[in-house]
Amino acid sequence: MSLKKGDTGAAVADLQRRLTKAGYPLDPDGWFGDATERALLAFQRDYMITAIGQAGPRTMAALLGSERGNQLRIGDMQAGADLLGLPLATMATVAQVESIGEGFTTDMRPVVLFERHVFYKQLTQHLGKAAADQMAAHYPNLVNPKRGGYAGGAAEWERLQLAISLHRDAAIESASWGMFQIMGFHWQALGFASASDWQTAMQRSEVDHLTALCRFIQQDPAMHKAMQGRKWADFARRYNGPAYKDNDYDTKLAKAYSHFAKVYPVKEVADVA
Numbered sequence: 445m446s447l448k449k450g451d452t453g454a455a456v457a458d459l460q461r462r463l464t465k466a467g468y469p470l471d472p473d474g475w476f477g478d479a480t481e482r483a484l485l486a487f488q489r490d491y492m493i494t495a496i497g498q499a500g501p502r503t504m505a506a507l508l509g510s511e512r513g514n515q516l517r518i519g520d521m522q523a524g525a526d527l528l529g530l531p532l533a534t535m536a537t538v539a540q541v542e543s544i545g546e547g548f549t550t551d552m553r554p555v556v557l558f559e560r561h562v563f564y565k566q567l568t569q570h571l572g573k574a575a576a577d578q579m580a581a582h583y584p585n586l587v588n589p590k591r592g593g594y595a596g597g598a599a600e601w602e603r604l605q606l607a608i609s610l611h612r613d614a615a616i617e618s619a620s621w622g623m624f625q626i627m628g629f630h631w632q633a634l635g636f637a638s639a640s641d642w643q644t645a646m647q648r649s650e651v652d653h654l655t656a657l658c659r660f661i662q663q664d665p666a667m668h669k670a671m672q673g674r675k676w677a678d679f680a681r682r683y684n685g686p687a688y689k690d691n692d693y694d695t696k697l698a699k700a701y702s703h704f705a706k707v708y709p710v711k712e713v714a715d716v717a
Contacts, residue, residue, distance in 0.1 A: 448476065454474065456474045460472040460474075462504070463487055468486055485707060487507070498545035514648065514651075516653070522535075524654050527658055528658055528662070530672060534674065536707070537704050542684075546650075547622040554621055554646045556619040558600050558618060559591065561590055561591040561592075563614060566611075567587060571614075586610065623650050667683060674701060676693075676701070677694040679697065
């Protein structure tokens, strides 16, 4: 779970106390407002954590003086930006709006969201419709033509493991993975050797999550071009689907970019499209 601007409560107050102890003084009022965001961004920049203004396990570990070993750092984000021909501000914008803030849970498992309707589709491709229908009849919470059945949090990993017991590849393909929640069925298009190879990479580090994101953008030239031109509606339509407006992704991206262009001053970069 990540704390972000607008959040309230004891967890925010604890974050504020930890930032104060680290040398970024705040009133521990339990409100994640502008002052808390500024302090958090300053801490993240100083400690070479990717500064997107969200505090999750990676940031909390740094505040406690420990390293997790698999976290995405600012140098990695810069490398991804360079690969895509983008200013760092654009990369940070997408990381904030289109990611969940952290790629791993506190128990070091990659964050996943298992999609039962995708599992039904993938089982149909692997085994045929009759087999998929039979599994749906026996395991409707795991195999179902209709989306739903979400358990949330760590329980999503348990759902995935149950699905793997039914069909490993189809299950891996039916979850969204990691920091940027990219669906497993993209493994081949993104240059992975197999579904298992994809899973291994997603379990390894947030750098691998970023690699998957960069490849995902590169394999769609129109998305890549929209990102380079900061045409946020076009980018959101291709990244989030036609319902992007329902969640105001284009507006969120534009607002985030205005912020990050100040955090990471924009320099002209070469067009690599």
